[in-house]
Amino acid sequence: MVTIIDYGASNIKSVIKAFEHLGVDVLVTNELDLLKKAEILVCPGQGAFNQAIVALKEKGIDGLIKNHIKEGRPFIGICLGFQILFESSDENGHHEGLGVFPGHIRRFKLDDPKLKVPHMGWNLIEPTNADDCYFKNLPNNYVYFVHSYALFDLDKSLNGTKTMYGREFISSISRDNVLATQFHPEKSGESGLMILKNFLDKNGESYANTY
Amino acid sequence: MLTKRIIPCLDVADGRVVKGTNFVNLVDAGDPVELALRYDKEGADELVFLDITASSDKRAILIEFVKKTAEVLFIPFTVGGGINDSETIRDLLLAGADKVSINTAAVRNPALIREASVQFGSQCIVVAVDARRIRENSVSEYSFDYDVSPVSIDNESVWEVYTHGGRKPTGIDAVKWAKFMNECGAGEILLTSMDCDGTKDGYDISLTKKVSDSVTIPVIASGGAGTLEHISDVLDCCDAALLASLLHYRLTTVGDIKNHCQSKSVRVRL
Numbered sequence: 140m141v142t143i144i145d146y147g148a149s150n151i152k153s154v155i156k157a158f159e160h161l162g163v164d165v166l167v168t169n170e171l172d173l174l175k176k177a178e179i180l181v182c183p184g185q186g187a188f189n190q191a192i193v194a195l196k197e198k199g200i201d202g203l204i205k206n207h208i209k210e211g212r213p214f215i216g217i218c219l220g221f222q223i224l225f226e227s228s229d230e231n232g233h234h235e236g237l238g239v240f241p242g243h244i245r246r247f248k249l250d251d252p253k254l255k256v257p258h259m260g261w262n263l264i265e266p267t268n269a270d271d272c273y274f275k276n277l278p279n280n281y282v283y284f285v286h287s288y289a290l291f292d293l294d295k296s297l298n299g300t301k302t303m304y305g306r307e308f309i310s311s312i313s314r315d316n317v318l319a320t321q322f323h324p325e326k327s328g329e330s331g332l333m334i335l336k337n338f339l340d341k342n343g344e345s346y347a348n349t350y
Numbered sequence: 351m352l353t354k355r356i357i358p359c360l361d362v363a364d365g366r367v368v369k370g371t372n373f374v375n376l377v378d379a380g381d382p383v384e385l386a387l388r389y390d391k392e393g394a395d396e397l398v399f400l401d402i403t404a405s406s407d408k409r410a411i412l413i414e415f416v417k418k419t420a421e422v423l424f425i426p427f428t429v430g431g432g433i434n435d436s437e438t439i440r441d442l443l444l445a446g447a448d449k450v451s452i453n454t455a456a457v458r459n460p461a462l463i464r465e466a467s468v469q470f471g472s473q474c475i476v477v478a479v480d481a482r483r484i485r486e487n488s489v490s491e492y493s494f495d496y497d498v499s500p501v502s503i504d505n506e507s508v509w510e511v512y513t514h515g516g517r518k519p520t521g522i523d524a525v526k527w528a529k530f531m532n533e534c535g536a537g538e539i540l541l542t543s544m545d546c547d548g549t550k551d552g553y554d555i556s557l558t559k560k561v562s563d564s565v566t567i568p569v570i571a572s573g574g575a576g577t578l579e580h581i582s583d584v585l586d587c588c589d590a591a592l593l594a595s596l597l598h599y600r601l602t603t604v605g606d607i608k609n610h611c612q613s614k615s616v617r618v619r620l
Contacts, residue, residue: 260589260590261395283425323426
């Protein structure tokens with residue numbers, strides 16, 4: 140069972156459909172009691188950084204996410220659900236994030252005027268660790284991005300993927316049972332589905348059965 | 351690096367894909383979901399569905415169709431056609447659409463773009479611009495309830511914005527309009543050259559380049575593709591190419607287009 144946090148982010152339908160397509164049950168909720176019991180917790184997200192943080196704090200979900208990750212339980216963050224895990228973001232002023240991992244989210248500043256912001260479309264991911272199980276067996280390394288802000292430095296404690304857009308940025312991070320992606324695996328065709336499947340294979344059934 | 355996108359566009363009426371010329375002689379061309387999956391398999395980077403349903407329960411049919419599509423399609427898709435308020439946008443996004451494309455409603459009420467881009471995020475608001483080279487006898491019958499003068503046609507204007515599927519001239523300069531929509535919060539411009547649309551003589555490169563250079567958001571070129579060369583040419587100056595008849599009549603495939611682009615050093619997802 141995958142539990143998706145519903146904190147008002149508009150389009151979570153495709154995240155739900157992607158997991159259902161992979162054959163797992165999906166629960167969508169904003170109730171703390173249900174979120175606390177989550178086997179695999181998924182934080183999707185689109186929209187503005189601070190709005191998301193405020194919405195999560197209002198419901199007390201910020202602390203729950205931190206605990207869930209601290210306890211080593213499986214967690215997936217997508218797009219804004221990736222960005223909020225870090226210390227801060229410069230989107231619409233300076234705002235604090237959940238600070239689960241070290242790092243700051245900054246706007247793309249590109250020297251080449253031909254490069255548009257948002258960074259929108261299909262781009263390549265390059266795993267920092269060739270053995271990272273979350274990025275095994277992909278038909279290709281292209282995934283779908285839509286974002287104007289990004290993480291540019293990867294803390295030594297983390298693995299992940301790097302992507303080039305005018306300059307190099309961190310397109311995902313992974314550590315043990317945590318995978319958080321700036322890109323949208325649910326919109327990245329077969330490659331995206333494979334990344335989610337890899338996560339479920341590592342953290343899914345075995346974890347579910349012992350719960 | 352970011353790749354250039356190849357985007358098949360499907361006309362949908364009453365939940366079916368239709369083919370036709372200029373909205374007449376429509377022929378049923380199949381189940382949109384099946385076609386969408388075929389284009390996905392061929393390597394399409396996104397899809398656009400243009401709803402041309404005329405019936406009164408249009409909205410319900412469209413929502414149902416979007417839901418069905420979202421169940422099985424795991425690449426981004428955009429829905430357009432007669433969208434004119436925030437509720438419809440919300441309903442379409444909740445049904446599973448990734449983006450909505452807005453044309454006439456943006457010209458009538460630019461505030462809709464401002465509001466929708468704040469409410470739902472710029473990334474899902476595509477503004478469709480239908481542009482045609484200014485004709486001397488073009489008379490705009492539009493009356494605006496906002497100050498349209500900053501975007502009006504002047505002596506240097508080359509292209510005019512049309513609405514209502516290309517039937518109504520607006521007196522608005524297409525390049526200024528694209529820039530203005532960018533400022534209002536649009537996430538992308540879907541730019542159709544009405545002069546080139548249906549000709550198969552190639553995209554309007556000068557229009558596409560001018561608009562693309564004037565905005566900071568991605569531009570999708572549409573109208574005029576007849577050969578693979580046309581597609582790789584236009585992708586030199588914009589971010590994505592929209593394809594309709596070339597693909598629907600199986601004159602080429604997404605795979606052929608991408609292989610050609612690759613051979614011309616245009617980066618695509620292969």
